[in-house]
Amino acid sequence: DGGITQSPKYLFRKEGQNVTLSCEQNLNHDAMYWYRQDPGQGLRLIYYSQIVNDFQKGDIAEGYSVSREKKESFPLTVTSAQKNPTAFYLCASSSRGGRTGANVLTFGAGSRLTVL
Amino acid sequence: AQKITQTQPGMFVQEKEAVTLDCTYDTSDPSYGLFWYKQPSSGEMIFLIYQGSYDQQNATEGRYSLNFQKARKSANLVISASQLGDSAMYFCAMSPVQDSYKLIFGSGTRLLVRP
Numbered sequence: 001d002g003g004i005t006q007s008p009k010y011l012f013r014k015e016g017q018n019v020t021l022s023c024e025q026n027l028n029h030d031a032m033y034w035y036r037q038d039p040g041q042g043l044r045l046i047y048y049s050q051i052v053n054d055f056q057k058g059d060i061a062e063g064y065s066v067s068r069e070k071k072e073s074f075p076l077t078v079t080s081a082q083k084n085p086t087a088f089y090l091c092a093s094s095s096r097g098g099r100t101g102a103n104v105l106t107f108g109a110g111s112r113l114t115v116l
Numbered sequence: 117a118q119k120i121t122q123t124q125p126g127m128f129v130q131e132k133e134a135v136t137l138d139c140t141y142d143t144s145d146p147s148y149g150l151f152w153y154k155q156p157s158s159g160e161m162i163f164l165i166y167q168g169s170y171d172q173q174n175a176t177e178g179r180y181s182l183n184f185q186k187a188r189k190s191a192n193l194v195i196s197a198s199q200l201g202d203s204a205m206y207f208c209a210m211s212p213v214q215d216s217y218k219l220i221f222g223s224g225t226r227l228l229v230r231p
Binding site: 088104107 | 120151161163166207217219
């Protein structure tokens, strides 16, 4: 079945450590996204990528980094510069984007990061 | 700047009854898309319904319909014949047509369906 796989599902990190969250999709989608969700809040866009080897900052990119070396993969690194990294992270992809209204996102199951 | 407001943090509905989840938005973009997503306790976001700002008719998808009132800048979700499996968080979202990659979300409404 086509979909998005995020790993790990749960991750614990000590302060000062970098951590990388994996996101893989087999939907042949061009665009991929990373969102952050805090308790009782909606999703906020961290980074997005329209095509391979290209990505743009979202609303809360500080302290995060991404790469897009393959169409199927869009890993997110939470660096030690991120001051409050404990959150639920969701990866998504879409087949359309740019100047179209109906850009429907397909989401993964999420990764929950806790900083100890 | 764009903004989505969901004023109902939580709602209850009796099984088999209809429920309306409120969503208002603010944007200066002339063309935009409005979305509703469902988030069960498992965490995954599930797309429910889409409405384009220039669509003449309100969108419907099975038991879901979107009550779009452009002048009031509201895009309420109506769920008919509620089922126990409808218990979840519901998020309203919006993106401008000119840059549909930038989808912004409201804070969500938690719906609990009572048997």
